[in-house]
Amino acid sequence: MVMISVVMCAYNAENTVAEAIDSILEQSWSEFELIFINDGSTDNTLNIAESYLEQDKRVKVFDQENLGLGLSRNAAIKKCQGQFISFLDADDVWLKQKLEFQMKAVMEDAEIDIVVTETIAYDNLKTKVPILNFEIQYYDDFFERLTKQNFFFQPVTSLIRKRLFDQFAEFTNDHSGQDYYPFLVFALHKAKIIKIKAPLYGERSLPGSLQRSPRSRFLSAVARYKATIRTLGDENNTKHLTPDKIKLLNLASDRFLRWSSHSARFYMTYIESIKYTSFLSFNNKLFYMVELMKSILYPLKIVICKIHRRN
Numbered sequence: 001m002v003m004i005s006v007v008m009c010a011y012n013a014e015n016t017v018a019e020a021i022d023s024i025l026e027q028s029w030s031e032f033e034l035i036f037i038n039d040g041s042t043d044n045t046l047n048i049a050e051s052y053l054e055q056d057k058r059v060k061v062f063d064q065e066n067l068g069l070g071l072s073r074n075a076a077i078k079k080c081q082g083q084f085i086s087f088l089d090a091d092d093v094w095l096k097q098k099l100e101f102q103m104k105a106v107m108e109d110a111e112i113d114i115v116v117t118e119t120i121a122y123d124n125l126k127t128k129v130p131i132l133n134f135e136i137q138y139y140d141d142f143f144e145r146l147t148k149q150n151f152f153f154q155p156v157t158s159l160i161r162k163r164l165f166d167q168f169a170e171f172t173n174d175h176s177g178q179d180y181y182p183f184l185v186f187a188l189h190k191a192k193i194i195k196i197k198a199p200l201y202g203e204r205s206l207p208g209s210l211q212r213s214p215r216s217r218f219l220s221a222v223a224r225y226k227a228t229i230r231t232l233g234d235e236n237n238t239k240h241l242t243p244d245k246i247k248l249l250n251l252a253s254d255r256f257l258r259w260s261s262h263s264a265r266f267y268m269t270y271i272e273s274i275k276y277t278s279f280l281s282f283n284n285k286l287f288y289m290v291e292l293m294k295s296i297l298y299p300l301k302i303v304i305c306k307i308h309r310r311n
Helices: 017-025 045-050 069-079 098-108 142-149 162-167 180-188 214-233 235-240 243-267 270-278 285-296 298-310
Strands: 004-010 032-039 059-064 084-087 114-121 136-138 159-161 193-203
Touching (some): 017 032, 032 045, 084 098, 084 162, 098 159, 162 180, 180 235, 214 235, 243 270, 243 285, 270 285, 285 298
Parallel strands (some): 004 032, 004 084, 032 059, 114 193
Antiparallel strands (some): 114 159, 136 193
16 A cells, blocks of 8 residues: 655644644555654643554654744655645544545546645534535646636645656745645646535634734735745746746735735734835736725725625
């Protein structure tokens, strides 16, 4: 059987990490190793993870100072022995057939590089068991979709050939959106991606989590903008940067700048958001003027919205 390396990076996840690990060890596909990174937790996360060491030889636990999710994943990937890498956040769970379905897909088509799945809300798993059918959706426009629409899947659901990380890109150290850059580069280098149209990843929504906040939306937009600029400037991508792809990247960078400017109006003070937008480097100067005026007139928009709600 093909070896998979499962990566879990955890920070202060003592309330959820055991259930997450259990969902890995209970997989119907058994040929894997679990690379667990304790990212400087100050609670009982490390002790809980280490309690699995004697229970299952597939579990490997590493402790480090807090680096953040992107750098922790990169550190874990360097320790992986598998041909494929999969990820699970410490507050989420897998359905039992996740790895089995993903490996079935790559065994049926050796050219597939990335297999993603649909997700299901964690709370729904307690009330409704999803019907799982092995149905595949193919994508011939991976790069175009990422630049025009952002992600059309949840990146954390991915099963990825390790060679993509070895040859092309790693996660970034951004506080949010650190997964956009590697997928953008993989897509540029023509990685083949498919989606299994079954909810095999249980996603938990925790109150107060970063991903739900205005700050997260702002940081994600900035990370994606930086990813487009980095991709354009990397000489290793030169032969793949056709005029059409350069145009898509430039359009994407402007879109992410507009997204960041919009988020800044919620995340920053009024003056800070104006200053932020005024220094943005748009390719299209019209976008710059529009976003700057939106930031300047933002208080007026709030007043108009309040009046509208009263009426």
